[in-house]
Amino acid sequence: MLDDPKERKYLILFGLYVGFWGMLQCLTVKLVPLDLAWLGLGTLAFSYGSFAHAFTFPCTDAAAEIWGAKRARMMVYMGTAVYIVCTVFLFLAVQAPPAEGWPLNDAYVALFQGGPRIILGSLLATLSAQLWDIYVFEWVKKRTGEKNLWLRNNVSTFGSQLLDTTIFCTIAFYGIIPNDVMPKLIIGSYLMKLLVAVIDTPIVYIVVYWVTGHWTSKGDIVEEETNDGDNETGATS
Structure with missing residues (x-):
């Protein structure tokens, strides 16, 4: 596996993704202002964890795009496991007596x-949004073919980011923060994620080109290479 350059690049991408999941515990509780007075929305708030989380998409x-939905979902499941492990160790560290x-x-x-609500909200929101993102990405790709990577990337991300923001803010903060602040928090977090989503489109193109040498991919390159190898073996025989 490690002899294959494409598989090594998958592991690098895998590690980055899991790393972003691990950071969520430390970043989610930080709320920062987002000045949108120029849009007539005043100053909104967003969780800084939303900024880091947006880069997982x-x-x-x-x-x-490259390896197919199955390999992408594997990343999500492993990220979920890492988040749970981080939660357990942070809980133990908090409970440990100080020197x-x-x-x-x-x-x-x-x-x-x-708080349990923040932890649960972050876990459920991220897991749901990531799996939905992969599903929509594949759904759009099946209907548009190899072209228009930008379209499936943005369609899947825009919807999943809204799902993520709504689930997290509702579970984590409903009844805790004033009701008039909740819409500002959801809108602020979502707008920040949309900004990152627009920025991440060229990032996706660059990663796809870095791995495949092309700007789009048929997906499941490992299986395709294996099948090609089998065909060549059969032809030789």
Whole structure:
């Protein structure tokens, strides 16, 4: 497997994707302002975890384009497992007694204890949105063929980002933050993700070209190469 350059690149992409999942625990609880006064929306808020999380979608879209939906879903399942493991270890770290004289324990606990609703909301939202993104990506590709990678990338990402934002904000913050802040949080987070989604389109193209040498791919390149090899063997025989 590691002798195949394309498989090595898959592992690199896999590692980046899982790394973004691992960062979500640390970034999700941070809310930052988003000034949209120029759109007449005033200052909105978004979770900084949304910014990092948005970069997971070009990873799965590129994987679905090159290796197919099955390999892309494998990334999602492994990312989910890493998130759960990180949650468990952060919980244990928060519960562990601090060393005598260490002055930062209260701040550490406040930062990383993460309410159950935030953890559950982040997990369910990300898992649902990622699987939906892959499904829509493949659905569009089957109907448009190899061309228009930009179309399936954006159609799948725009919808899945809205799903992700709505599920997370509802589970994590409903009843906790004022009702008039909730729409601003959802809109702010979603607009930030849309901005990243527009930026990630050339990223997907670059990754596809980096792996295949072409700007689009038929998908499942590993299986195709195997079949070609079998055909060549059969022809030789």
